[in-house]
Amino acid sequence: MTAMNRLFLLAGLALLIAGCGNGGGSRDPAAAGQKVYRHSMDQAPVSIDPLQGATVYSNFVILNVYDTLYSYRYLARPYELTTNLATSMPQVSEDGLTYTISIRPGVHFVDDEAFPDGAGREVTADDFVYSMKRHFDPNFISQGAWVWQGRIRGLDEWKEAGSNYAVEIPGLKAIDPHTIQIVLNKPFPQLVHTLTMGFSAVVPREAVEHYGKEFSIRPVGSGPFRLERFDTARAVLVKNPRYRGEPVDLAALGYDASLHDGLGLEAIEGRTPPFVDRVDINFVTEDAARWNSFSKGNEIQFAKIPTEQFDAVLSSKTPPTMRPELVDRYNMLDLVAPEVIFNTFNMDFEEFGYSDDPEREARNHALRCAMVKAFDWEQRSERFYNGIAKIFPGIIPPAVPEYDPDMSRESVTRDLEAARKLLADAGWTPENLPELTYGVAASVKQRQLFEQFRGFMTEIGYPAEKIILKQYATFGDISKAWKLSQLPFITKSWGLDYPDAENVLQLYYGPNGSPGSNDANFANAEYDRLYEQSAVMQPGLERTTIYRKMNQILVDSCVSMMGLSRTNLLMWHDDVIAYPDRNIVGGFWLKYVDLREQSGS
């Protein structure tokens, strides 16, 4: 070997060794002394635009890069509203129609090229007004307009008149740079709850106009973090250096030593969030990959535990108790999710839903009821949710105070004989049963859920070949299909945006039909009347009674197979200081995450 060859060989070896390293230690934020928290989610958001904050995944990121007027207290349960960008809870007029909200002065958007000289300007009341108007601008596609549709005086008319931003809306005004006034058409007790949602996040007009369609992936907000990178695998959030400083008052956040002891939360008392320099949110669809990454130790630090791992993690399921050997390494939280998992027919499809022919409609009702009776919720819970999920009749879940524990469980009790009889009496045979397209976001679990569903239906004589699987590449794709009313049957989970049954009952309110939240396109005059009646009522027995009547209408119409709430097991590494309940609170808790000293490097 010549000297020159040796030189090349050495150079090659050096390159190889360098390539096998960590990609350049100086570029690793953790190695550079930054605090990096590595979070995980089971799906990736499609868009970070508040207009598209319909999924928990989008909402989670939106709430961390943008500001909303209100949020929920980090640790208080039941969930309690608190201020965020607003300085105080709103001043509400006696008739319950006018809300006056002051926002904090001196809050700035992050620096961005969308602003003159690249310096983020102050957030004003006009920004909030603009952000709300966007939902009603036909130039944008909003998944959140339904929240305020018909509720704010003049907003719908403004849309119909051509959405001219120069035109003032009587019910949505900036009285001065730091004061907002909202006037409602009729009382809407949940208004403040809606102002915690990602949909209501405050965006700067300059950025929307500067980035155009790219705004969905180039957020410019005033939240605790700034989005540095976003793709289908990962979102990287870095600390917003201009985020307003408010030292933590644990008592005000709802800290209760009897509930939160041992989580290390005392360490954040008096300090100003956010506490970590950077958050890596890894979107890991596959349960196995997520669990492997979590248990590896040096990758993701938070994971929702796949049901297959329950036995390996728990020494007891009732109540869920972590195995002693894991206690020193991980923290665990078991939460019955404030959600409804349900399957619904799309009533727009004449094969299963509404028909101009009354006879066909009656037969369709029988068909839906038969399928509801054929569905086995117990088995679904046992096979996919480890048998610790909560099964309940109707759409109102146990997580809200309006839940009725005494409601008949007939609609969630499998009865194959009754189902077959319903089909036979209505003249349904394997030959004339309609084809049912069952859409899923492509994943092994979704396919198994489909196969289980098909298996249930074949037991009442539904031909397997008539239940057709349609796969969508991502959750965003299937979500779009739901919004466009392209599927006759929708399998869905709905996480409550606020702790009020109105939030699930609106899923069946006629005017909320596609592309709104009423994917079932359910339209029932009595239901709509009751919804409108209850919508202006303050919480109380009278309203609860109406809610329960509406729930019964849904059960009687057999519009959906409902419902189930999962018991989620959340685990996080012991070096992470957090209470990572994303239910209701959404992503607000991320700014309070800290790392213990040993992993802070």
Added chain:
Amino acid sequence: MSAPSATAVPGDTGRSRGSLWSKAVYKLSRDRFGMTGLAIVLVYLVAALGVWFGLWGQGWSDVTGPMWAAPSGEYWFGTNVIGQDIFERAVYSTKVAFEVGLVVAVLSTLLGAVLGALAGYFNGTWIDELVLWLKGVLDSIPFYLFVAALAFALKGYAYSMHVAMIATFWTTTGRLVRGEVIKLRGFEFVEAARALGVPEFKIIFRHIIPNTFHILLVQATIVFVAAIKSEVILSFLGLGVKDGVSWGLMIAESTQEVLAGQFNNFIWASVFLFGLVMAFNLFSDALQDALDPRSVA
């Protein structure tokens, strides 16, 4: 002088042609590994035919069994998380494997034969250039990316996997056939056909392509195996079988189950796949040896 018949081997008489095939069959029958492979493939074929004719494997989608049952007299290979019989699913998947293998092997071999023969016969012309360019382009695209792109372009079309495999697997066959045809077009029987005024396409399809059968036969077996393996990988990745079951889907399901210490899906799907692929490889190798003119002549 008359042109040799369709299956003639150039330069040989009809008698020697027959002896060439006889020798190949004789040689193949003496290859113990090859014949073992063929026997195993036939067992799989019987299993697939049984599914086709509805004799067994029809309960693959039933969810009436217990969750993760251990192998027993009732459930020979146990059950999966939703109570489906793993034996039924593994056997049914044999049909899926044969369907994919046969469709892709037949169509891609035909495509390769036609395009290869055209390129070879019109060697040096724009037809040859076009086929070579097409082949070069297809070979340069990573296969799995190509399938993903095609699946996206075809909007969830159930047979996008088949289309992708056929569109890419023909290139090797085409290259081999082109080389063989370049050689054959100089033979006397081709020149004689041309002198007699036989149309060129007739020469290609009636006289030249039949003389590449030994290549096509071997290629078809190789593609058959490649298609089955690709189907499993694609189904595992969610790009393959859209509805139904396959060994790839079973292995994909098992990724969830192994976390819970359940291995039946993984083991049995792998065993079935391994058995068929290994058997077909043995048979394919034996066939290749038997049909190699250098060793048979």
